[in-house]
Amino acid sequence: xxxFLVPAAEAIVSTIATQVVKSKEKEEVxxxxxxxxxxxxxxxxxxxxxxxxxxxxxxxxxxxxxxxxVWHGEVTPFAPFLTAVQNGEVMEMLKEMSTAGVLMSVIxxxxxxxxxxxxxxxxxQIIKADK
Amino acid sequence: xxxxxxxxxxxxxxAIWYKNAQKSQMMEGVLCWMYWxxxxxWLIDAIFEYVELGAEYFTPAPIDMLNDAYLxxxxxVLGLIIWIVILxxxxxxxxxxxxxFKKKK
Numbered sequence: 001x002x003x004f005l006v007p008a009a010e011a012i013v014s015t016i017a018t019q020v021v022k023s024k025e026k027e028e029v030x031x032x033x034x035x036x037x038x039x040x041x042x043x044x045x046x047x048x049x050x051x052x053x054x055x056x057x058x059x060x061x062x063x064x065x066x067x068x069x070v071w072h073g074e075v076t077p078f079a080p081f082l083t084a085v086q087n088g089e090v091m092e093m094l095k096e097m098s099t100a101g102v103l104m105s106v107i108x109x110x111x112x113x114x115x116x117x118x119x120x121x122x123x124x125q126i127i128k129a130d131k
Numbered sequence: 132x133x134x135x136x137x138x139x140x141x142x143x144x145x146a147i148w149y150k151n152a153q154k155s156q157m158m159e160g161v162l163c164w165m166y167w168x169x170x171x172x173w174l175i176d177a178i179f180e181y182v183e184l185g186a187e188y189f190t191p192a193p194i195d196m197l198n199d200a201y202l203x204x205x206x207x208v209l210g211l212i213i214w215i216v217i218l219x220x221x222x223x224x225x226x227x228x229x230x231x232f233k234k235k236k
Contacts, residue, residue, distance in 0.1 A: 003172075003176070004172070007168075007172065053164055056160075056161060056164030056165060056168065057164045057165070057167055057168030057171070058168060059165075059168075060161075060164055060165025060166070060168045060169060060210070060213070061165070061167075061168025061169040061170075061171065061172045062168075062172075063165075063209075063213065064137070064165065064166075064168075064169040064172075064206050064209060064210060065169060065172050065173070067205070067206060067209050068133065068202060068206065071202050071205070099179070100175055100176060100179050103175050104171070104172045104175045104176075107171050107172075107174070107175055108168060108171050108172070111171060
C-alpha cells in the first residue's frame, strides 16, 4: 500500500544526519605498510561515509519499492497519489506502514549497523597486524 | 520472483564491485547498495506474505510468476537507469567535462 514511505522518511533523516556529521568530523590518518613494504599515509573511512551506505540502501530500496507500488496501481501520478487514500483504506494503509514499513527500516538499519561493526573490527585487525 | 531477481542483481553487482574496487571509477557501489536495500525490503514483504499465505506462497500461479518476473526485470533496469544517471551527473572520470570543454590548441 505505502510501506516504502517509512524507509523513505528514514532516508531523509539519515541524509540530513550525514551532512551534519560530515561538517563536524576530522580525517583520521593511519600509517600502513603497502604490498611492497613501504609505509603509506592512509585515511580511515569516516562515519559520514558509512552513513552514506545506509542512505544509498534506504533511497535505492525505497525508489525501487515505490516503482513496484506504481506497477501494482497502489501509487498514482495524480492526487491523492495513494489508491488506499482514494478508496478509504487509510487505516489498513497505516497498519501496513507501521508493521511492514517499520520492519523494513529496522532490518535495513540493523544490517547497516552490523556492517559498521564488522568494518570497524576489520580495520582494527588490519592496524594491529600491520604493527 | 521479484525478490529473487533483485537478490541476484545485488549479488552480481557486488561481485563486479569487488573485482574492480581498487581501480574502477564506475561507481558500481551505488548499484550494490540500491539492490541490497531493495532486496532487504522485499524480503520483509515476502515474510509478511508467507505469514498470510503459508506454504501457498511458494506455489504461485504461472501468470503471477510471469508478472512478478516481468516486474523483477523492470526493477533491475530501473536500478541501472538510476545508476547511469548518477554516474553521468557525478562524472568521476571527467568524460562529460571533457566532452563539454575541449582543450584549446
